[in-house]
Amino acid sequence: MSEQRAPIGVIGTGYVGLVTAAGFAELGSEVVCVDIDVDKIDRLKRGEIPIYEPGLAELVAKNRERMHFTTQLSDALERAELLFVAVGTPPTYSGDADLSAVHAVVEAMPASDHHALVMKSTVPVGTGASIKRVFAEQGKAGFRYVSCPEFLKEGSAVKDFLSPDRVVVGDDGDWAGDAVVDLYAPLDAPLVRTDISSAEMVKLASNAFLATKISFINEIANVCEETGADVLEVARGMGLDDRIGSKFLQAGIGFGGSCFPKDVSALKQLAGNSGYHFQLLNAVIEVNELQKRRVVAKLQKHLGSLVGRRIALLGLAFKPDTDDMREASSLVLSARLQADGARVVAFDPVAETEARRLIPGVEFAADSLAAVEDADAVVLVTEWQEFKELDWSDVASRMRGSLVVDGRNALDATAVQAAGLSYEGVGRGTVASLALP
Numbered sequence: 001m002s003e004q005r006a007p008i009g010v011i012g013t014g015y016v017g018l019v020t021a022a023g024f025a026e027l028g029s030e031v032v033c034v035d036i037d038v039d040k041i042d043r044l045k046r047g048e049i050p051i052y053e054p055g056l057a058e059l060v061a062k063n064r065e066r067m068h069f070t071t072q073l074s075d076a077l078e079r080a081e082l083l084f085v086a087v088g089t090p091p092t093y094s095g096d097a098d099l100s101a102v103h104a105v106v107e108a109m110p111a112s113d114h115h116a117l118v119m120k121s122t123v124p125v126g127t128g129a130s131i132k133r134v135f136a137e138q139g140k141a142g143f144r145y146v147s148c149p150e151f152l153k154e155g156s157a158v159k160d161f162l163s164p165d166r167v168v169v170g171d172d173g174d175w176a177g178d179a180v181v182d183l184y185a186p187l188d189a190p191l192v193r194t195d196i197s198s199a200e201m202v203k204l205a206s207n208a209f210l211a212t213k214i215s216f217i218n219e220i221a222n223v224c225e226e227t228g229a230d231v232l233e234v235a236r237g238m239g240l241d242d243r244i245g246s247k248f249l250q251a252g253i254g255f256g257g258s259c260f261p262k263d264v265s266a267l268k269q270l271a272g273n274s275g276y277h278f279q280l281l282n283a284v285i286e287v288n289e290l291q292k293r294r295v296v297a298k299l300q301k302h303l304g305s306l307v308g309r310r311i312a313l314l315g316l317a318f319k320p321d322t323d324d325m326r327e328a329s330s331l332v333l334s335a336r337l338q339a340d341g342a343r344v345v346a347f348d349p350v351a352e353t354e355a356r357r358l359i360p361g362v363e364f365a366a367d368s369l370a371a372v373e374d375a376d377a378v379v380l381v382t383e384w385q386e387f388k389e390l391d392w393s394d395v396a397s398r399m400r401g402s403l404v405v406d407g408r409n410a411l412d413a414t415a416v417q418a419a420g421l422s423y424e425g426v427g428r429g430t431v432a433s434l435a436l437p
């Protein structure tokens with residue numbers, strides 16, 4: 001297969017770029033990976049993987065001979081016609097997407113009639129049209145453009161790349177779109193080939209819908225707490241309806257990460273900039289913000305004032321199996337707790353380095369048991385598997401207090417209670433009331 005596949009370039013070797021590059025290398029393509037981060041490229045050249053993503057190190061090692069790392073865009077332009085763009089598009093202060101990295105790539109492209117930019121980065125609808133306009137103004141109208149949004153999830157990114165639910169290709173019906181479709185063909189995934197603006201919107205709408213589902217079940221959970229219903233039972237009953245589905249119906253302390261918060265906000269702003277007030281998304285964002293803070297009220301309900309209280313946070317990353325701390329609920333939670341006078345001690349299996357940079361004033365423990373030592377309360381923030389397997393009797397014997405707040409409804413409430421601890425989940429009215437002294 002490898003002989004027939006043309007080399008490709010991948011610009012930006014972060015979570016999306018590196019997985020995309022390794023995935024295409026696995027399918028047999030030579031891949032030139034470009035990044036402006038000299039240190040990152042040096043590490044990749046040495047065989048180090050700068051991020052934590054299960055299976056990625058193995059995939060890169062396996063396909064090492066087909067993967068080339070460079071800081072020079074010209075290396076990719078010389079060897080490849082398709083240049084996948086996977087640079088960051090973080091939020092600006094206004095909540096719009098910051099496209100400066102995308103624009104830097106566009107500006108660096110030469111006039112060419114045999115190259116194409118393939119946009120993997122998540123960008124507002126209309127970005128493709130404006131990039132094509134820029135190309136035309138700069139005498140580079142021959143440069144083709146394809147939108148190919150990425151749907152992988154951190155924590156299962158390798159699997160998501162190799163067996164995607166769908167591949168979306170938005171293009172002008174030319175050679176570049178055909179070439180992208182051919183590249184993905186071995187994956188045998190359902191293909192949505194469409195126009196560029198619709199492809200851009202598929203990505204934003206998908207993330208906004210998933211975020212809406214999370215905020216919806218979180219609101220149901222909050223009502224469950226008032227009424228005595230258990231949201232786990234409610235979600236189980238709802239999820240069996242195949243019009244609803246069980247995924248993204250896990251109540252908790254809110255969504256975070258590098259995508260949902262910024263993409264929901266970017267879609268809201270995009271709508272506003274186009275003259276439409278997207279009311280539903282305002283509620284989705286507000287519910288999510290409040291959800292992170294409800295933990296503090298739960299702690300106060302049991303402990304009273306938090307001044308001087310030692311609160312152990314288990315997990316800091318925005319979700320398990322990643323070291324990504326972007327927009328993690330732990331950032332808001334730890335800041336709120338400290339503002340209320342609590343002493344916060346935290347443990348995360350892989351995110352500590354990044355967390356130390358982002359969360360001042362927090363004490364970092366070497367492991368979960370060290371974190372819970374003398375704690376007045378333990379809060380499960382990220383549902384890493386190792387926390388689900390904790391020996392709660394051991395935890396209880398080390399704690400000063402007896403409260404466990406399960407921010408992800410991931411713990412075995414019965415096991416926690418059997419150890420003599422009080423269990424407080426999210427939306428688990430019945431379980432919580434049973435647990436209270």
Ligand SMILES: NC(=O)c1ccc[n+]([C@@H]2O[C@H](COP(=O)([O-])OP(=O)(O)OC[C@H]3O[C@@H](n4cnc5c(N)ncnc54)[C@H](O)[C@@H]3O)[C@@H](O)[C@H]2O)c1
Binds near residue numbers: 011014016151
């Ligand atoms: N992380 C995810 O789970 C995910 C999933 C789907 C889509 N996306 C989207 O993919 C894009 C990339 O996200 P990410 O999480 O991989 O970001 P990231 O921050 O991990 O990686 C971006 C990389 O681009 C590099 N870069 C920046 N400017 C560059 C330039 N001019 N030339 C070359 N390299 C440059 C950075 O140094 C960095 O290594 C974003 O638009 C994001 O919304 C992310």
